[in-house]
Amino acid sequence: MSKRELTLEVMRYDPEQDTEPYFQSYSVPCEQDWAILDALNYVKEEIDTTLSYRWSCHMMVCGSCGMMVNGEPSLTCKTFVRDLPDHVRIEPLANMPIERDLVVVLDDPMEKMHRARPWIIRQDDPPPPDQEYVQSRAALFKFKQYTMCVNCMCCYSACPQYALDQNFIGPAALALAHRYNLDSRDQGKSQRLDILADYDGVWECSFVGACSEVCPKSVDPAAAIQQMKVDGAIEWWKQKLPGGKS
Amino acid sequence: MSRRPYVRPVSNTRWYLSNGRYRRYILREVTCLLVGFYCFLTIWALAVLATGSADRWNEFLASQQNAAMAALHAFALIYYLIYMTFDWFQLAPKAMPLQFGEHKVSARTIILAHYAAWAAVTAFVAWLVGVIP
Numbered sequence: 001m002s003k004r005e006l007t008l009e010v011m012r013y014d015p016e017q018d019t020e021p022y023f024q025s026y027s028v029p030c031e032q033d034w035a036i037l038d039a040l041n042y043v044k045e046e047i048d049t050t051l052s053y054r055w056s057c058h059m060m061v062c063g064s065c066g067m068m069v070n071g072e073p074s075l076t077c078k079t080f081v082r083d084l085p086d087h088v089r090i091e092p093l094a095n096m097p098i099e100r101d102l103v104v105v106l107d108d109p110m111e112k113m114h115r116a117r118p119w120i121i122r123q124d125d126p127p128p129p130d131q132e133y134v135q136s137r138a139a140l141f142k143f144k145q146y147t148m149c150v151n152c153m154c155c156y157s158a159c160p161q162y163a164l165d166q167n168f169i170g171p172a173a174l175a176l177a178h179r180y181n182l183d184s185r186d187q188g189k190s191q192r193l194d195i196l197a198d199y200d201g202v203w204e205c206s207f208v209g210a211c212s213e214v215c216p217k218s219v220d221p222a223a224a225i226q227q228m229k230v231d232g233a234i235e236w237w238k239q240k241l242p243g244g245k246s
Numbered sequence: 247m248s249r250r251p252y253v254r255p256v257s258n259t260r261w262y263l264s265n266g267r268y269r270r271y272i273l274r275e276v277t278c279l280l281v282g283f284y285c286f287l288t289i290w291a292l293a294v295l296a297t298g299s300a301d302r303w304n305e306f307l308a309s310q311q312n313a314a315m316a317a318l319h320a321f322a323l324i325y326y327l328i329y330m331t332f333d334w335f336q337l338a339p340k341a342m343p344l345q346f347g348e349h350k351v352s353a354r355t356i357i358l359a360h361y362a363a364w365a366a367v368t369a370f371v372a373w374l375v376g377v378i379p
Contacts, residue, residue: 015250071265097251105251138348160268163256207337208271223340230341 003029006081008039010051011091013098021098023089024048030081036088037065037076040102053102060216063150066093066157067102073154075216093157095166109156112169115195116177121188139184146179146224148217155211155221161204168204169195171211171221178224181231193235202228274329280322335360 006028013021026047028039037055044051055065058077065076068091070084096104120133127133155171162168177196181189195201205225212222238244262268294306338360339353372378 013252015252016248018252021252021254094254095256097253099249099251138345141348141350142345158267160261160271163261164258206271206275208268209337210267210271212340213267220340223343226337226341227343 003031004081005086006030006039006084007087008043009087009089010040010043010102011089011098012051012101015100032082034081035077036067036069036074036079036081036084036090039081039088040076040090051102052100061150063152066152066154067091068094068157073157073214075152075154078216093153095157095159095163096153104153106153108166109153109170109172110151112173113151113176115169116173116180117188117192118176118180120180120183120186121191122185123187133185135184142184143179143182146175146182146219149175149179149219150217152216154214154216155219158210158214160208160210161206165200165204167200169198169200169202171205171225172219174202174205174228175219175221175224178228181228196228196232197235202232205229274333277326277330280325284322331364335364 008026008028009023010026011021012018012024026043028042028047030039030042035058037058040051040053040055044053053065053067055077056062057064060075060078063075066073067076068074068089069076069079070089071091073093076090090102092098092102092104096106096108099105149172151172153172155175156162159168159171162170173195177192180186181192197203202225205222207222207226209222212220215221262272291306294302335357339356342356344351344356369378
């Protein structure tokens with residue numbers, strides 16, 4: 001298989017030496033079936049061992065190799081050289097502070113994911129140890145797509161709302177809350193109302209839809225958020241109707 | 247080794263110029279200016295009606311019947327069809343997914359149902375105002 005020379009323009013930042021990031025170019029002889037992650041690994045192994053970036057599984061499962069590839073938030077293990085021009089610009093995920101080179105600080109979105117209470121909440125007693133919560137296939141299909149998230153944070157990187165207001169809970173956390181709200185085994189919807197109805201919750205989303213377009217796992221967080229808005233509006237009207245719960 | 251994370255600046259006023267996806271979004275959102283214009287037009291018309299003067303109402307109607315207003319209405323209609331009707335109907339399956347048992351209704355079917363409902367309502371309104379017999 002023939003090789004193809006690719007110019008990688010990589011954003012570099014060393015917190016101990018640099019006042020701000022800058023770009024460094026590398027010429028990489030790529031195989032046609034390489035992903036951008038392979039090209040970065042080539043740089044790391046053959047050209048410049050100081051380059052820092054995150055990766056682990058190389059198979060779209062760990063979600064750790066998210067970066068901006070020519071301005072688009074992407075999993076670099078899923079972004080192939082054959083689909084890109086000869087000059088590729090690689091930056092750390094947008095909307096998050098740069099720790100070093102292509103590594104970003106993920107603390108804020110990770111904390112928000114936790115605020116979604118991403119676990120099954122029950123109001124009743126747990127079942128006996130020899131039993132489980134039964135769920136039909138139809139009930140599973142209601143939320144299955146939202147379980148596919150690999151926490152790559154490409155959606156946060158694509159979201160202009162999060163870029164402008166970092167108090168916004170954000171796409172992945174809201175999709176995660178929706179995933180548990182839709183789960184027939186869960187009874188914790190009311191406990192997740194704060195992130196739904198809060199000023200920084202679903203109503204901060206103005207439906208740009210970029211989160212869903214860049215999601216490498218087709219989770220479609222924008223759909224989850226719009227459905228939560230419908231849920232929120234229905235709950236609000238229920239409270240306003242005569243005899244409604246307060 | 248010390249931590250000193252670098253925060254990249256984001257422009258509050260020019261962020262939407264950074265990619266085509268954001269520009270399309272802004273083109274959709276500026277339809278609010280046309281909504282504002284039609285609100286103003288309606289309030290103006292109601293204010294003229296409230297005077298109770300037939301002459302002033304006829305003057306108002308005459309002021310609207312010119313090429314510039316016709317062009318503005320045509321522009322508003324086309325702009326809305328492209329950036330609101332089409333865009334929102336495309337997005338409808340996200341906000342209103344339908345599932346029967348294990349079967350999810352396709353996005354295409356939901357979008358087509360919206361166009362069918364739109365055509366039916368348009369035909370009804372056209373019949374109501376006498377455009378079609």
